[in-house]
Amino acid sequence: MDLSLTEEQLMIQDMARKFADSELAPVAAELDQSNDQDVFKANLAKLAELGFMGLNIDAEYGGVEAGSVAFSLAITELARACASTAVTTSVTNMVAEVIQAVGNEEQKQNYLPKICSGEYLAGGFCLTEPSAGSDPAGMKTTAVKDGDTYILNGSKIYITSGSFAGIFVVWAVTNPEARKGKGISCFLVEAGTEGMTVGKAEEKMGQKASPTNEVHFDNCRIPVTALMGEENKGFAIAVGELAGGRIGIGSLALGVGLAAMDYARQYITERQQFGQSLSHFQGLQWKLADRYTELEAARLLLMQAADLKEKGLPFSQSASMAKLFASEKANKACYDAQQLLGGAGYIKEYPLERMARDVRITSIYEGTSEIQKVIIARELLK
Template identity: 60%
Template sequence: MFTESEDVSMIRETARRIARERLEPVAAALDRGESRDAFLDNLKLLAENGFMSLNVSEEYGGTNAGTAAFAATTEELGRACASTGVTTSVTNLVGEVIQACGSAAQKQAHLPKLADGTYPAGAFCLTESGAGSDPSAMKARAQKSGNGWVLNGVKLYITSASYAGIFVVWAVTDPDAPKGKGISCFLVEAGTPGMSVGTPERKMGQTGSATCEVRFDDCRIPADAIMGAENDGFRIAVAELAGGRIGIAGLALGIARAAMEAAIAYVKEREQFGRKIADMQGIQWAIADRETELEAASLLIAKAAHLKDAGQPFAQAASMAKLYASEAAQRATYTALQLHGGAGYIADLPLERYARDARITTIYEGTSEVQRLIIARNILAAA
């Protein structure tokens, strides 16, 4: 577990090369709302190199590389461009959901399009205005109508919604069922009549990734759009989010590593009081603390990925990895910015972008507070 396999190392190196050559040069422009074409070109390149379906079977065009490779990929992409990294992470999550719960026809229809980039991305439609940390409180409805379903409702903060090709959508199908028991999961293709995507939200960070409202107004979908068993959708959401948290943990780690690499290079060059500031004990201790935390985050991610790939229970480990890595990333990015002094606050350097990009990792795919609840409940239940 302490040494990556040769296959994972090869995947990491390929991701790192693409990140440095293609993602990093446009990251600042994406942050300013520019270079959308380059962003989409890079998503296509990542798909062509197998990075959009890392846990999808080769039968459907996937890489079948496993969770450790997925975490390594999001880390390397996060170092260069968090907006591209989160798009890749969520698209992989969508592919895993379809593979785990979809019918043979659904897998054949959609997984190859995610794998080869025909769909630039996939979208995960769960959150609503009154259903964030508690998704079981969702109000979106799906009602049977003739030979199909009619969807109504509004989903918020949906990553990649403006360019996703396929949407995994959760809606209440039995309003009389106990909370969380009457929810089903559906596949909805982009462009389906009755579905509309709002203007991307203005955000603090990861601004190159579109985050939009998705509205369903009498959106008619066929009977075979349901994924998995009717009224079993909430279980699907909970199970699949656990795997997605490993990707976000890797992304947070990548952002943090980029920030600390920049800080270490800077303090070795910057002079004050007649000497390099890297020679000052206070600077050294700050670096030591942050780097120790990032190494611990890396090990937590590796453990969660190992458990998932081994088919063992991994939800607690995934929550621990996501919690620790995302909060360590807050400390690392702010420490790196502080070590740059005033220069770190200027937009000409990427430090302030790293700090903004890292902030959301403690919020999406389950806040730090939710991760603590999951961890505590698992520990107390086992005691």
């Protein structure tokens, strides 16, 4: 088995690493504290210019056709410096992939170049609702056909980039009489559409620079041409795209975990206690050995899932395994990194405090660790 990266994948990984080091790392702490959206959006625009908002999108629509492995590598490198930027990039790529996968030619020509170029700074993925989180098939938002339009009513929550996304992929019930999960359709709704309002950004524990909003639809009228794919068959689209999104979030978790351990490793080589470097103590050495081994295993799981996706093979189980393992082990890595710093790890002057907050959500969003186990078990028991 050849696990080496292609020249293009290495180039994208290197480009993401250099951008993260030069543009993201210097402002990450500031963004966490001040939530300066001008700085945050400027970096998103730069990433779009470099092609990072359409990594797996065809060149004819403005993408770079780099594939899922390159996407995973890029998200990991961005997350090493700024998890907020990485999650916005991941979700925007996911939105673009939904449109490419199920949109018609007119929809792809209209929206994909705007996402890839940065004309739309981000895309919104509107699935989760107040009463439909881990069970999205239980959604209540409706889309009623009225002549040559649909009328949307309902609310979505926890929408990444809701306050500045240019286009939203929205799921709604179009046949309330259908069996659960079978009467749902998928729509494209442009920002600023009358009847759609975006709530204030949530006050979050971590990833503070990335806005997370409620999105409300109150008699929001959209054209029938906004429908993506077939009516009443949209839930399968959501399930498929969430699997791809889990590669992104697993990669993000890996990046944060690696950054935390790299910082702690350097710290213990410089810190002196009991007349010697902390790195000489076997107990601390073993923490490093355990965490880096787990993070390397997470990387391999992510590469496997991304490679299967890239080859058009079934990858849902692999993606869930990768997301579950990477997010849980990255959380462990961040907390152990804090422990290696001792009291300093709890102080905002050091980056571990921020990383521990940023990584926590990775075992929750894009499907909790518990949901990943349900998916994995379901696949094993088929």
